[in-house]
Amino acid sequence: MALNKTRYEGLYYRVDKYNRKVYVARIYKDGKDTTKTLGREPDITLKIANKMRLDLLDNLGRGYSLKSINKKIDDLFVEYLDLRRNSLSKTYLYACEKNYNKYLKEVIGNFHPNDITTSRVQKIINNILDSGKAPQTAKQIKEIVTALYKFLPELGIHNIDNIGKLIKIPKFDNSRKIELTDDEMNKLFNAIFNYPDIKIRTIFIWLLHGRRKGEVLTIKWEDIDFSNNIYTIKSENSKISKSLVFALTDTLIKALTEYGIKNEGLVFESNINENQTIGKTGMDYHWKNIRIETGLKNLNMHDLRHVVGGFGINNGFSLEVVGKTLGHTTANITQRYAKVQRESVKNVIDSLFEAFKPKD
Template sequence: MADILVKINIKNADCRNIYFVNNDNLFGGKEITKAPTYLNRDYKLVLRITSINISGIRTQTKKTFSFSKQITFLQALREVSSKREDLLKKLKTCTHKEEKIRIPTLEQAWSEYVELKKGKLASNTLNSYITAANKWILSNQKLSKSPITEITTKQLQDIVNHMLELGVAPRTSKTIKDILRPLFKPYTQRGVIKSNPAAFIEIPKFDNQVDVELEDSKIKELYDLLYSYPTEPFRSIFVWLSHGRRLNEVLSLEWRDINLEASTYTIRYENNKVRKPMTYKLSDELKETLENLGIKKSGYIFHAMKDESKKMSKATLRLHWEKILDRLGVHIRIHDLRHLIGGVLVSEGKTLEQIASILGHTSTSVTKRYSKVRQEVAAEGLDEFFKRVKK
């Protein structure tokens, strides 16, 4: 079945001969006259060219370009328009036929995928993917050296099954599918392989919901231990974590991310999961931590103990977290502080707007609806949270 194409005709943009593949009727009408700010799926643009070649023959061709939903519509449009003159030249000289498709090995495809995802995935996420790939996938030399056209679902399923036999949690084994599915996807789209072998990997069902339940007395004791921790900069880090931030977000903070005049701080896009800069209000507690540490103009706020040019490692902080847990008598993860905040706020009847703003959770609808008031509602929600858990 032929693709359904919609002409792009956006004012002040180079849209000549460029069409949007509209098979799911994402856009109504015959033309797209305004660039969408966000697309909720991957998409394709088609460049259609007609020219007279050197033999005087009228020649027509089209080329399809695939884009991830993380690429803005205007960025994709600029990329396609930049290819137009090159394609016209090839048409006129009869050199427009596609070159022979290169078939990479799985190892080569993985290296290219990692390069592509640098700057698009959070660094800690990408590092965890690399670690998992090296341990479970690329360690199989026969598989890693095989062309991607010869990789089968059974081979990939065998990896997952082996992990499960070793007692690896289903949640962890799912990482293999999370890694490989997007790796094979562009080769499927370009017709190099007929179907994505990773798409059919079967993972046992598991409950991905993390419930952390502590009695109010224990939550208050925990926050008292965090806020009275005797050693800096670890006490200050605990204070930042208690505001709903992820550990990597806190350790990646630099002084340039702090705006004391506006009383805000920003988690840069490369340091959070939503891949967008997120700005929050500085509470009085956070301002106090900055003053205690001694405000500087540059560098990491929480730097490594022996090298201020590097951020503190997670392992360094976890030693102090274990001391907190020993006194508390309860085993929870650092990340569970976020779940505690969410659980308490839900029980208090706080809105999704407040909870999503505090924790930095977002979807398209939440981002569009509440982006202008995120700082205010997050600050209000945290005030209510601290009234309940702090002595």
């Protein structure tokens, strides 16, 4: 349909079937003559259409592409997660989406990236810290913003400063020291190994092998090789985005056998939603029961990893072996970890169970 000139340069209109003017901006960019529909009467007037065209040119000059010109942070965040879905672990993606929806979406989700200032996000960070939440939460919010802005060029938006780099977070010690007496350890192991729900009991026993909750909840029967007594945490379910292979202990084999071994699918499928993992609410409910049973009110589920690590260190196992047991990796010791045999890792867990596992 032919375009008609208006009195403003680069602004045209066409007439729709209802005899209403539809305003169109004509833009010459990167050697191409392109058009973008701005709106129609009576929703916009000629003057408003011209202002929209000028704003469009301004945004293009600040790094936007025509395709991304109307995209807001909400849209870009969805695209960002989709593009990175194969390079980040499912656990990280879940946490990233959860924190964005909880802390960022309502405040900045409806804005364009160049309309958001560092101070706006800094206020979100300050509110998190002032409310008494862990500094680690604030750090994660900063990481989300920084990563998203770093990825903007791949989403068609250029020449925008990364506001995440300017966000300030006070230094903090995120380490958590867990020191249980032998009596408390015995109470903990008794509560776990005698927990009435066999599915949850098996999960907790697996967590006592140094695994993260997300690693255990997402593991499938196909990831377990009973013939070679090993299991694999796949890279997409690993916090370090690398596949990890561990030995099956006799304790774990017995627990899985009593639970009921299958050929395929999630080992710990939700009782509510088929083919889905157990939700956080369900796991928290059962862990609360463990706290009540043991009297360890401040012990978190994740602290079971600290229990394993602390036992290993206190009983003479090397840092390399303990690190491998927990699935840790750093630039300094990755090469040394590669030489640690699975049998050494298995010895840490076997020794732990020998010391505190209830006698059959």
